[in-house]
Amino acid sequence: MEASKAGTAVRPKILMIAGEASGDSRGAELIRAIRKKVPESVFFGIGGDRMAGAGMEIRRHVRETAFLGFLEVIRHLPFIRRVFREMTRFLDERNPDLVILVDYPGFNLRFAGIAKKRGFRVVYYISPQIWAWGGGRIRKIRKTVDHMIVVFPFEESFYGRAGVPVTFVGHPLTDTFHVEETRESFFASLDLDAGGKTLGLLPGSRKQEVRRLLPEMVGAARILKTRIPGLQCVVGQSPTLSDEDYAPFLSGTDIRGVRGRTHALMRHCDALAVASGTATLEAAVAGTPMVVVYKMAPLSYRIGKRLVRVEHIGLVNIVAGRRLVPELIQSGARSERIAGTLWPLLVEEDPIRFMREGLRETVSRLGEPGAADRAADVVVRFLGGADKG
Template sequence: MARSDETPLIVLVAGETSGDNLGAQLIAALRQRIPEARFAGIAGPRMAAAGCEPWERAESLSVMGLFEIIPHLPRLLRIRRNLIERVLAERPAVYVGVDAKEFNLRIAPHFKQAGIPTVQYVSPQVWAWRQGRVHTIGRAVDLVLCLLPFEKPFYDSHSVHAEFVGHPLADQVPMQMSAAEARDKLGIPIEGQYVAVLPGSRHGEVSRLSPDFAATIAWLHEQRPELRFISALTSDTTRRIFEAALDKAAGGTRELRDRVTLVDGQAQTVMAASDAVLLASGTATLEATLVKRPMVVAYRLGWLTSFLLKHLKLFKAPFFAQPNLLAGRELVPEYFNAEVRADVLGPAVLRQLERADRASLVQTFASIHETLRRDASARAADAIVDLLVKRRLSVAS
């Protein structure tokens, strides 16, 4: 732990956009409790804007899949080696892994063994697959901050220190969002039915899903020519990938492309403007839940990763879409790998548009929203400060 005569250093390591958002909010909450603290680590633009010195960009850790990571290993190992050396040299008051679980939980033991308090903010889906990892996690970190309510009881049952803090997204998203206001904000016609299409945030993920999502748009356009589509893309690269897929699905005609509005970012507004959402599995499915729109969820991995997950039975959870996991039952349809194709996704989207139980679904989504709305960043900061106080008292005694 940092000496008392030093300005306390808090190191945070985040990967990709969602971790960057969580990290920025956590920094703001910690700064209220420890005004003199300074922050550094692997950070995205939001964390940097919140005052975190970026030793490396968060995007550098954004790799998905068991085997898809292999081409990136030399770069990741270099980042890992440099980070371990720097953290051990600077001895921060606490090390906080913000998501980026595979990366953070492999290096956290180095810091915990050196006497640096370690925290993992966002639990791995250890309850879903490779459950034996829970003991490894307990040895790696002093505290796990859980975003989902069923995670803490799982850790408690294995004697791993964990706290449920709620989900920051639930704090940010209003309980009700008007489709008309969202459409007005996006500058699109207020009348008509819209399908939001979100193929993901990672380049690999967007590359895998874009052809089938674009083909689904073409299928839906053929069945319901009056439908309009809006798509949120996270970067210039993902936009180019999706545009190329749309051009191929359109077969060189302008009619289909004219029905699709592409938006840079603003995923939440795009969801709110829609009547139903087609999206990649991940945090976006929770966001669609909080915005309270019916959805169709798709998940596609590389073939070798998929083969091992299926044949080694590594995945234990009954669902992968967040609303289904939180409800403990299938609220919305979810499709994996070979099922991710236009003739499956298209009819599923139509069924979501025409759901007779839409009001009941929205009410269930609202109940989930209320459960997760706990002022998560403040609770996470309080839990970290409490850990530091207990550690200080333990050292003093």
């Protein structure tokens, strides 16, 4: 027998589910790290182009599964349920040695319960932000997750107090944020002036985010262009979205678009408008002053506001433990407000220096390089049967 639910496998089979673009990146890093230790490992499940490039068999693509907000999830419930049933059948058919769930809590926490009932071991990488939503889910995690692998130091103590086996591995960004492209070559490739003030726009990786945020960001850019002669603007385009998703909002502007070079954009721009999420931490690693912008469907926001228990919405501020970066949310995420908040970060020396210093201190809290490798060590223990949770 090639594999079993409880013992060592000759060619270990791993079911992975990462339902969004950021999870696709983290999942791909983990696959590569595991394969360095166990080259014969076989991976299959839900992911994107990066996980496919790392060698995973993609059953469903993240383009199909990334939804934002309560209303969007409700609207797509029939599809989500169909995918859930499909993955449950897939679990039974392929009989993996281990299930690895990457972020994507609305789907993955429920799937953890299904996998656990069937006798499969479950490792969760990139914790659900239950520390933001209150502790109600922690009891479910304690019953359904054999080991939680976390990327923020405060998560380790949170899970430890709740009796959930946990390992803090550091944040993957300490390994993956590399910019070899110089400012001069980056701007030359876009036919822009390397010496000119440049604003970067990062409206997110989901269609809903782009539709809600990019028009306001573009409006802010127009306002700032009237105040700062020669201001250049570049929008970072998600690899999971097409040019057509951005075209309606960029038509008639001189804003350039880049895909696959987001880290270079973050590093070489003078200031950024960033959708709330992992991108705010990437911008922090880049050391570039930023404004966090977020807008959901009104009902989704009202529901979320009643449930969320944290003071800040931006990950960069949560890690910093203070409001280091301005947050413009819902009605505050208007072009005029975005422009007014970005202005000092583009032209005033003291606010720029203050934020850069704060970002450096925040990044120091993310741990040492080697996150994916340490996460792979946890996985290998489970594949070898040495760690029962």
